[in-house]
Structure formats: C-alpha cells, structure tokens
Amino acid sequence: MTERMAALADAAIHLVATKGMRGLTHRAVDAQAGVPTGSTSAYFRTRKALVEGVVQRLAELENAEVVEAGMTTGPLDPDRLAEGAAHVLDQWMTTGRERTLARYACLLEATHHPELRGILAHGERPRAQARAVLEALGAEDPERQSRELVAFTDGLLFDRLVGAGALGAPTPGTPESRAELAQAVRAALRGVLEPRS
Amino acid sequence: MTERMAALADAAIHLVATKGMRGLTHRAVDAQAGVPTGSTSAYFRTRKALVEGVVQRLAELENAEVVEAGMTTGPLDPDRLAEGAAHVLDQWMTTGRERTLARYACLLEATHHPELRGILAHGERPRAQARAVLEALGAEDPERQSRELVAFTDGLLFDRLVGAGALGAPTPGTPESRAELAQAVRAALRGVLEPRS
DNA sequence: ATCGGTACTCTACAGCTGTAGAAGGAGGGC
DNA sequence: GCCCTCCTTCTACAGCTGTAGAGTACCGAT
Numbered sequence: 001m002t003e004r005m006a007a008l009a010d011a012a013i014h015l016v017a018t019k020g021m022r023g024l025t026h027r028a029v030d031a032q033a034g035v036p037t038g039s040t041s042a043y044f045r046t047r048k049a050l051v052e053g054v055v056q057r058l059a060e061l062e063n064a065e066v067v068e069a070g071m072t073t074g075p076l077d078p079d080r081l082a083e084g085a086a087h088v089l090d091q092w093m094t095t096g097r098e099r100t101l102a103r104y105a106c107l108l109e110a111t112h113h114p115e116l117r118g119i120l121a122h123g124e125r126p127r128a129q130a131r132a133v134l135e136a137l138g139a140e141d142p143e144r145q146s147r148e149l150v151a152f153t154d155g156l157l158f159d160r161l162v163g164a165g166a167l168g169a170p171t172p173g174t175p176e177s178r179a180e181l182a183q184a185v186r187a188a189l190r191g192v193l194e195p196r197s
Numbered sequence: 198m199t200e201r202m203a204a205l206a207d208a209a210i211h212l213v214a215t216k217g218m219r220g221l222t223h224r225a226v227d228a229q230a231g232v233p234t235g236s237t238s239a240y241f242r243t244r245k246a247l248v249e250g251v252v253q254r255l256a257e258l259e260n261a262e263v264v265e266a267g268m269t270t271g272p273l274d275p276d277r278l279a280e281g282a283a284h285v286l287d288q289w290m291t292t293g294r295e296r297t298l299a300r301y302a303c304l305l306e307a308t309h310h311p312e313l314r315g316i317l318a319h320g321e322r323p324r325a326q327a328r329a330v331l332e333a334l335g336a337e338d339p340e341r342q343s344r345e346l347v348a349f350t351d352g353l354l355f356d357r358l359v360g361a362g363a364l365g366a367p368t369p370g371t372p373e374s375r376a377e378l379a380q381a382v383r384a385a386l387r388g389v390l391e392p393r394s
Numbered sequence: 395a396t397c398g399g400t401a402c403t404c405t406a407c408a409g410c411t412g413t414a415g416a417a418g419g420a421g422g423g424c
Numbered sequence: 425g426c427c428c429t430c431c432t433t434c435t436a437c438a439g440c441t442g443t444a445g446a447g448t449a450c451c452g453a454t
Contacts, residue, residue, distance in 0.1 A: 037405095101305070147356070151349075159352075238412075238414090
C-alpha cells in the first residue's frame with residue numbers, strides 16, 4: 001500500500017470511527033485528508049475498494065503494532081499477564097480508540113461482505129498470543145480456551161467503548177480504570193484456566 | 198409505537214442487520230416492508246427519527262422477550278445457570294440473529310449519537326439479572342462482577358456472530374454449539390465468582 | 395529537447411437520499 | 425346531506441454519492 005493510499009485510508013478510518021460507515025464517502029475522505037476532491041475516487045475507484053482499503057490498512061496497523069503484554073520476560077505469572085493485557089486493552093480504548101471503533105464497524109460489515117473476512121482475520125493474532133500463553137501455563141485445551149479468553153477480553157473492550165461512563169465505570173486512561181480492567185482480565189484468565197467440571 | 202410504525206421499524210431492523218446502517222434509507226424500508234414509497238418518510242420524517250425508531254423498537258422487543266435463564270426454579274446451581282444463559286445466547290445468534298446484529302450496529306452508532314444511548318440502555322436488563330444471580334450466590338461485589346459477566350458473555354456472542362465458523366466453532370443452533378457455549382459461560386461465571394486475589 | 399509514461403487533478407453525469415408539502419380518501423359528527 | 429379530521433399516498437426537488445474519463449503536470453530515458 002503506497003504512502004498516499006495509506007494517508008487516505010487513515011483519513012477513512014477516522015471517518016468510520018467518528019461518523020460510522022455511513023460517513024465513509026469518497027468526497028468525505030478527500031476533505032478529511034486535505035487532498036483535492038477526486039483523489040480518493042482515483043485511488044479507490046469503487047466504494048467496495050475503499051472499504052477494503054480501510055480493512056487492509058487496519059490489518060497493516062495491527063501488524064505494525066508491538067504487543068508484548070508482559071509475556072516475554074521473567075516467569076509466567078497470570079497476574080502480570082493480566083496486567084499487561086489490561087494495559088494493551090487500555091491503549092486500544094484511549095490512544096487507539098478510533099482504530100478499535102473502526103475495527104468493530106468493519107467486523108460488522110464483514111458479516112454481509114464475506115470477502116472482508118479474509119483480510120481482517122478477526123482476532124487472529126491476539127488469539128495466537130493467548131494460545132501460546134495458555135499452553136505455557138499448562139492449559140488442557142489451549143485452542144478453545146484461547147478463543148474464550150479473547151472473546152471475553154474483546155467483550156470487555158467493546159462494553160467500555162460503547163457504554164463509556166454509562167454505569168460508574170472509571171474513564172479510560174486513568175490508573176483506576178487500568179486497575180479495574182486488570183482485575184477483570186484476571187477474572188477472565190482464571191475462568192478459562194480452571195479445570196473444567 | 199403504532200402497529201404501522203412497528204412494522205416499518207421491523208423492516209428497518211432487517212435492513213440494518215443485512216445491509217448495515219448504510220442500507221437504512223426511507224425508500225429501502227418502504228420496499229422491504231412492502232408499503233408504497235413515501236410511507237416511511239411520512240412516519241419517520243427525518244433520518245434521525247428513523248434511526249431512533251429502530252432503536253426504540255429494539256428496546257421494545259427486548260422488553261417483550263421472556264428470559265428466564267433457569268434462575269426461577271429450584272436451587273441456584275451455577276451449572277444450570279450457565280446452561281440457561283447459553284440457551285439464551287444461542288437464541289440470540291440464531292432466531293434473533295438479525296436483532297442482535299442490529300443491536301450491535303446501533304450500539305456503535307450510539308458512540309457518535311449520544312441521544313440514542315438513553316433509549317438503548319445498553320445491557321441494562323441482562324446486567325440486572327446477572328446482578329440478582331450473583332447476589333444470590335453470595336458475590337462480594339455484584340455490581341462490578343455483573344458488569345464483567347455481561348461483558349464476557351456479550352463478547353462470546355459478538356465473537357460468534359462476526360466470526361461464525363471462522364475457526365472450528367460449531368455452527369450455531371446445534372447441540373454441540375450450545376454445549377460449548379455453556380462451557381464458556383461456565384468459565385465466565387467461575388471467573389467472576391472466584392474470590393479476588 | 396522530445397517523448398512516453400506515471401501520478402495526480404478536474405469535471406460530468408446518472409442515480410439515490412433526505413425532506414417537505416400537496417393530493418386523495420375514509421370515516422365520524424352535525 | 426355536508427364538512428372536518430386524520431391517515432395515507434404521491435410528487436417535487438435540492439443536494440449528495442458512486443463512477444468514469446478527460447485533462448495536466450512532472451520526470452526519467454533517449
């Protein structure tokens with residue numbers, strides 16, 4: 001993806017996050033990116049191409065992102081892992097809020113546009129990471145347990161993104177928020193780790 | 198909400214679920230509902246009104262829904278509760294798939310349209326139900342734990358809706374799917390119930 | 395300097411969308 | 425009978441959207 005296209009795609013992501021899929025139009029992207037009218041239409045000839053551009057750019061950004069989540073150094077401590085995961089989640093709902101919102105919008109879109117699914121590879125990387133951790137911790141069915149864990153934390157993320165401040169949840173970004181998040185992640189981790197009944 | 202409006206709103210929900218928010222236009226609703234062009238525009242004069250109609254209808258439908266989740270009869274057994282919850286979730290992703298998808302779309306929409314938030318009251322009822330259950334089970338902080346539990350199960354739901362069949366998950370509606378779902382819900386329940394470290 | 399190509403910009407246009415108001419028609423009260 | 429009201433349908437219209445193609449400026453090769 002050329003630099004120009006990436007810039008346009010970034011503008012598009014911002015639009016999707018702030019105005020929804022409905023706000024994603026060629027001309028709106030032009031305006032957002034501060035380029036002459038018609039540019040987006042030239043680089044992404046159809047709307048489908050534009051949406052795919054957004055999805056692809058999201059994937060690119062996700063791959064560029066460094067996520068260590070505290071699993072690299074020292075012994076495997078569930079509490080430290082939860083702490084690390086909470087940190088990542090917190091980032092995704094503050095600094096990376098727009099990207100995260102755009103991602104959810106695209107996921108919903110992929111529901112009725114199967115061709116997006118391949119590009120997006122929903123949760124592929126977090127899941128792999130979670131699986132590695134669970135394996136290391138001696139989980140009996142890492143495949144399934146990692147899927148559960150990612151689903152849980154994704155739910156946490158979504159809940160706080162769309163219901164932000166709705167019911168006494170601390171505002172994201174604050175240490176209290178992170179602490180509560182870490183506690184929730186610990187709960188999720190404990191839940192999936194425990195021996196099955 | 199009059200019967201006519203409800204019919205239009207139902208058609209609108211179907212459109213949102215199958216085509217996304219972008220497919221929600223006055224004329225498309227007319228066509229979907231099989232009424233003369235212009236009807237939707239007469240009942241929901243602006244697009245904002247139309248979206249609010251959808252959200253309101255979703256709330257109406259949710260309130261009309263009977264959810265017992267196995268918490269009414271017999272002693273409180275976490276396993277039976279998980280079973281009941283899994284059953285409800287399974288329904289939401291099969292019979293009620295469109296409503297669930299529309300709900301997620303509206304939640305995302307509410308992110309940049311605060312006035313929708315009040316009508317939608319995201320997860321209010323499930324959370325109240327979860328809180329009651331957790332209280333009965335002697336949880337130490339039902340308020341927070343219920344929020345976690347609902348977030349977890351919502352994550353489960355979302356994951357299976359958007360990634361359906363992606364990674365070896367059984368197709369929704371089958372007994373295997375329900376069983377796996379129940380297992381995941383049990384994990385969530387255990388996670389939030391356990392005494393905090 | 396000329397040429398060919400590539401990257402970018404401009405413009406046209408058909409179709410769709412949101413919105414408002416006029417037209418029609420059924421039913422109920424006098 | 426007539427009229428008034430409400431519900432429903434029809435139509436107009438300005439602005440936006442997707443898409444295509446023509447135009448233009450830059451740049452390296454010859």
